[in-house]
Amino acid sequence: MLTSCLPEAIARAFPEHPFSTRSPMSATLSFTAPTAHGPRDITLAYARVGAGEPLLLLHGIGHHRQAWDPVVDILATERDVIAVDLPGFGQSSALPPGLPHDLPTTNAVLGAFCAALGLDRPHVAGNSLGGLLALGLGHENLVRSVTALSPAGFWTRAERRYAFGVLMGMRRTARSLPLPLVERLSRTAVGRTALTSTIYARPGRRSPEAVAAETLALAHAPGFSETLRAGRSVLFTDDVPGVPVTVAWGDRDRLLLPRQGIRAKHAIPRARLVRLPGCGHVPMNDDPALVARVLLDGSRAQSARALRTSFSTVAL
Secondary structure, X not given: OHHHHHHHHHHHHOOOOOHHHOOOOEEEEEEEEEEOOEEEEEEEEEEEEEOOEEEEEEOOOOOOHHHHHHHHHHHOOOEEEEEEOOOOOOOOOOOOOOOOOOHHHHHHHHXXXXXXXXOOOOEEEEEOHHHHHHHHHHHOOOOOOEEEEOOOOOOOHHXXXXXHHHHHHHHHHHHHOOHHHHHHHHOOHHHHHHHHOOOOOOHHHOXXXXXXXXXXXXXXXXXXXXXXXXXXXOOOOOOOOOOOEEXXXXXXXXXXXXXXXXXXXXXXXXXXXXXXXXXXXXXXXXOHHHHHHHHHHHOOHHHOOOOOOOOOOOOO
């Protein structure tokens, strides 16, 4: 499978910056997940680093676990950090035939993944699709706390159509670019902006090899189309009782507009709503220190530590 060869492809393109040294080493875990369609054997790729209470990190659609690299080292000083490639993304295989890439199935897989790793109700943080999945795990009371960064599922129909149209356009572009062109574009600030400005407010902060890797990950994700199709009818309207929830939104998010955070607060009244100044849809790159603080504070919510950041300045 080509997705499993992405690190080698990037290493060849950037021999001066070996891809394998840019993030924690990847491992794979095979386990059986009890799904609504019966038990199925699943294999997911993940990376684990640090010590402390477990914190599971879930990336967005078309991305991979390396989206979290800018904050992993900070988080690992206080948490046992597990960043996983969702089914059909990064180095994880798509779900077996007959299993839909929908929210109930994916969350059942993630629950089984945690059990196989011996994680007892970890903290969970997610971005975009990962934020929606994290909220679902919180609703099922499978986790200790939830921090959702620009989570999907709080859109209007028009906003969903816009976001899906942008995502499909990004996918088409990524699939049309040969690796040598991706390499050339990612080596320049203008090229990195062209490839990633939809998701990053500060694309120049992202390294050339990281931009190339995530462009290829988007192009070759076998779970992209099925996951996007399953999301057409998704609205998150459930409360998340009994679990501390933080919802954070970049005020320069161009994919899921910041006003969707207000709807998230209405759906989850006890959630803390946090503004991320100067951050885009994938904020970990734009301000790693701020995002890491939000994630650590969110996973300290059980001790009633208050966040000092206000969302009140976001325009509706």
